[in-house]
Amino acid sequence: MSVQQAAHPAATAPTVAYLRNVLLFSLMALALAATGMFQSWVLALTILNMSLISAIMALGVNMQWGYAGLFNVGIMGFTAFGGLAAVLIAMPPVPEAWAAGGFGAMLGLMLGAGTIFAAIIVWKRMAPGRLRGLALIGTLVVGYTITSFVFGPATTAIARVNPATEGYLGGLGLPVILSWPVGAAMAAGLAWVVGKVALGLRSDYLAIATLGISEIVIAVLKFESWLTRGVNNVVGIPRAVPRPVTLQQYEWVQNLAERLGLGLSETARIVELTGYALLFTLVLGALIWLAEKALNSPWGRMMRAIRDNETAARAMGKDVTRRHLMIFVLGSATCGLAGAMMVTLDGQLTPGSYEPLRFTFLIWVMVIVGGSGNNWGAVLGGFVIWFLWVQAEPAGRWFMDMVTSGLPADSGLRQHLMAQAAHTRLIMMGLALLLMLRFAPRGLIPER
């Protein structure tokens, strides 16, 4: 491959590819600008912000799949777990809840961790045999009983504190931006545990294991209400950018509204969203810079060598499983970071809203369509697919309207199809994935 590339006329081929990429990104910017002009700037900025976050998730998945060939279908779990950090860091603590059961909950968590630790020690230290099995089961049963004895009453007590607005421990009351690295670290920790179990086995096993862990993370967020308020959602997470209400009082915002000729509240909203867009662009820029540096370093070459031929890499003395674990942790941390950013943007944690199609499989479409193995490709994929995902809803409705226009307006079929028209976007995304995979498997911006 490299020999062939060297034989190419050195200057032209990369320049053409470069111009093509610039063109693709410009087209994307144009599409967003058109949305701003013909629909609304608030919508355009909303799409842009979510695109930036999606691009970060796609970068994370691209690290795992594009660099190392690891198939992670638990992106939703890592994203949601990272999102939890926003609550734990930024929400004010609830002193009454801490008084009621904070000690018990923390002690319970520690006892639970201790039980697992003790079980691992028993397994590692004792000689294999029936005695070891019995000791293991004994440790788990005793540990579980003690843990639930401490943990259960404590969490019940916490849930009783102001259940309408609180009923959970709250967070640390720190600035919300801090939750971004913390979210990444939390997702990294989770990924380490999953990777330890499932990596080094057959590749499909990682897929199933990640699928499982993501469902469990969502279950924990939904039902451990002492931690997350569960399905009651945590709302009003402190903002990273001042709220529109605050912004409206600034003089420069008022002047800007006059100059743009827009309403004050709309201008304030635009300023707020632009603030987030700038923050997110900063993060995305830093990540791309790091990812590009890494990909073009000896480390990146090693990762690709492992991906392309594991056996050969192993023969060269590379510890494939360890490297896989490393890249899996890094990629998941990126997804966790994106998750914390998303919760910051929304200002709320809604565990019920995490759906695998949207948070796992759509990211996969982004990576495949954008171009796996190429960081810029993954970013472009994040933008394009998120744009289509949002705009496909009105498009689907319009399409259904066209298709069923021959039917009378009160026809049951027409009404049903119109009501469900939004789901056509799932079909569109599937077709986009299938067509790209078949006819341009290297994506919009192929790997170099």
Add this chain to the structure above:
Amino acid sequence: MDPLNAIVALTNFVLIPALAYGSQIALGALGITLIYGILRFAHFAHGDIMALGTAVVILVTWGFQAQGIGLGPLPTALLALPFGIAATILYLLAVDRTVYRFYRKVKAKPMIFVMAALGVMFVTNGITRLVMGPSEQRFADGERFIISVREFRDWTGLAEGLALRSAQALTIVVALIAMVLLFWFLNRTRAGKSMRAYSDNEDLALLSGINPERVVVITWAITGTLIVLAGTLYGLDKSYRPFTYFQLLLPFFAAAIVGGLGNPMGAIIGGYVVAFAEMGITYAWRRVFTHLLPEGWEPTGLMQILPVDYKFAVTFGILVIVLIFRPTGIFKGRTL
């Protein structure tokens, strides 16, 4: 101390539901394992294919119900089953023609097949939601109970009641028939033998003149039949919701892996292992223990190891245990 009541409570709340649920999972896991054995990839669209096939069954059932056609005490859905199965097989074959066959021809890596399956998953999910909407649907009719709690109590004079819903009995019977037929097919017929030969050693099978495309068609046909059976029985037993069906992917895969991927017998055993573990660990055992322990010793708590919300954690736990201690499954599955 009242062991009889304890046994009745256990049967009513754990054994019968787990047997029914296990049969449904086994039918789904059989499809996963067959596709893995023959086509050699993890079929991620399985849950959504199940949702689509069951949607056809439901629509036809509603049609029959509107016409007043029924089976008396048995659910009308049984009459609609052949239509759902036929539609699903046609859909699967069309998908295979348009999507998977190309990758077979270019001998793509298994992961590329999985990607393609994700695309199929999206499309299928979209079609299902377009047709049925995302909300819950009920289509069960006919006699609800074979034995109801009250009848059982009057009959035996026990404090605990035992109910056997017709959907549960139907599930167990239909699944048993399907499994027996499947094994008869795989072990006794020429086509079944060619399937097993192809799964064991592709090159040798090709050398012996087995037509791979025919094997693939048969595999999709069997899988389509099994998955519509599983979906319809699950819907009759519990309820139909596209998202729930999608989520069943995890127990399906867990069962197939626990039993050893590519091994049909393993998938069945795995299905029951997953179901019994899920039921046993999320069941509140207080009732059973109240009957078992002497008076004055009754447990105060629920005696529930994990809340029902964490049933996926149980499935996942079994999966992890198998991955750590026996990566090839209970029965040795094929290793790629």
